[in-house]
Amino acid sequence: GENVEQHPSTLSVQEGDSAVIKCTYSDSASNYFPWYKQELGKGPQLIIDIRSNVGEKKDQRIAVTLNKTAKHFSLHITETQPEDSAVYFCAASRGRSNTGKLIFGQGTTLQVKP
Amino acid sequence: DAGVIQSPRHEVTEMGQEVTLRCKPISGHNSLFWYRQTMMRGLELLIYFNNNVPIDDSGMPEDRFSAKMPNASFSTLKIQPSEPRDSAVYFCASRLRRVGHGYTFGSGTRLTVV
Numbered sequence: 304g305e306n307v308e309q310h311p312s313t314l315s316v317q318e319g320d321s322a323v324i325k326c327t328y329s330d331s332a333s334n335y336f337p338w339y340k341q342e343l344g345k346g347p348q349l350i351i352d353i354r355s356n357v358g359e360k361k362d363q364r365i366a367v368t369l370n371k372t373a374k375h376f377s378l379h380i381t382e383t384q385p386e387d388s389a390v391y392f393c394a395a396s397r398g399r400s401n402t403g404k405l406i407f408g409q410g411t412t413l414q415v416k417p
Numbered sequence: 418d419a420g421v422i423q424s425p426r427h428e429v430t431e432m433g434q435e436v437t438l439r440c441k442p443i444s445g446h447n448s449l450f451w452y453r454q455t456m457m458r459g460l461e462l463l464i465y466f467n468n469n470v471p472i473d474d475s476g477m478p479e480d481r482f483s484a485k486m487p488n489a490s491f492s493t494l495k496i497q498p499s500e501p502r503d504s505a506v507y508f509c510a511s512r513l514r515r516v517g518h519g520y521t522f523g524s525g526t527r528l529t530v531v
Contacts, residue, residue, distance in 0.1 A: 346522030
């Protein structure tokens, strides 16, 4: 069945450094790959997404890259700040117009040390 | 826009009791999802609806779980009878089934079954 693997499970960086989180997916028909940020006591919040016809997308300090051949995608956060500390989830779905269900990775707890 | 509204925020109940979780999706969204989050299993999709119709309930763990969506603005997830292993955070999410529209999650209901 569909599966999304996410690494690492925890990541600690110094403020100002970069952070990279990687995910692999099993369903070759997956075509939509969002990333969510979850802060304590809150629901996951979409921060960036990418579709299978795009290799890279940037939004200020965050970027996502996609390698469809290898079936993996990554989240890059540059110039990390303490407020970036949270749990990050990758996800994948298939289907026309992104109508398929999202399958989530296990999450990465990012700690940014001041 | 008030976002996805879930109630209650916290629920503590005794084993064997019936529990009903409620969700009001964002107005105009036509897909609704129920997820369960635990430390061990991460975010698991339980069931989702398109246009109020259940599409995939393969994630519902047992017959003790049921979900309804009587209209476009309301959904319930019911557990009867509840068991301690049902303790988790339950999230509802909604989306507009069109390209470029991601999920919006509610703040979740933390369920504790004692």
